[in-house]
C-alpha cells in the first residue's frame with residue numbers, strides 16, 4: 346500500500362503529534378513541505394483543504410485535514426485507541442489535555458520576542474501545576490506502565506511528546522514527578538519511539554525564526 350503522505354511546514358506545529366503517532370506505530374510516511382504561498386494556494390485551489398487549513402494527510406485513498414480527526418483515525422487504525430469506548434474516552438481526555446499544553450508551546454513561537462520569557466514561564470507553570478500532577482497521579486493510582494488499560498496507547502505517545510517539549514523549555518521540570526520520570530524512560534525505550542528519537546528521523550526541531558517567517562509568509566498572517 347502507498348505510504349501516508351503529510352503536507353505541512355518543515356516544523357512541528359500541529360503536524361508533529363501525527364508524525365509521533367505514525368512513527369510509534371512503526372508506519373513509514375512521506376512528507377511534502379510547504380515553503381511558499383503558491384504551494385498553499387495550489388492545495389486550496391485543488392480542493393484538498395476542507396477548511397483551507399493544514400495539516401493535510403493523504404492516507405488509505407482519503408484526503409484528511411483537522412488534526413484531531415486524523416489522530417483519531419490513526420490511533421484506531423493502529424490499535425492505539427483502547428479496548429472499548431470507556432478506554433477510548435479516557436485516551437481522548439488525556440490527549441486533549443496534552444494537546445492543549447502543546448498548543449501553548451506552539452503558539453509561543455509566534456509571540457513577540459519580548460514576551461518570550463513570560464510565555465515560557467507560564468507554560469512551565471501550567472505543566473507543573475495543571476498537567477503533570479494529573480498524569481503523575483494516574484500512574485500512581487494505577488501502578489501500571491501505561492496510562493490506560495495498562496496497554497500502550499496514543500495517550501502514552503502524546504504524553505512523552507509533551508514531556509520532551511516542556512523539558513526543552515526547562516530541563517528540570519520533572520524534578521517533582523518521579524513516576525513521570527520513569528514513564529519517560531520506559532516509553533522512550535520502546536523500539537519504534539527510540540528510533541524516532543535518534544538524529545536523522547523525521548522528528549522536527551523546535552520552531553526557529555525561519556520557521557515562523559515561512560509560516561507567516563505562506564499563510565499571510
Ligand SMILES: CCCCC[C@H]1O[C@@H](O)C[C@@H]1SC[C@H](NC(=O)CC[C@H](N)C(=O)O)C(=O)NCC(=O)O
Pocket residue numbers: 357358359397398399400410411412413451452455560564
Ligand atoms: C499565531 C498562530 C500561528 C499558528 C499558525 C500555524 O502555524 C503552525 O505552527 C500552527 C498553525 S497550523 C496552520 C493553520 N492550521 C490550523 O489552524 C488548523 C486548525 C485545525 N483545527 C486543525 O487542528 O488541524 C492554517 O492552515 N491556517 C490557515 C488559515 O486558517 O487560513
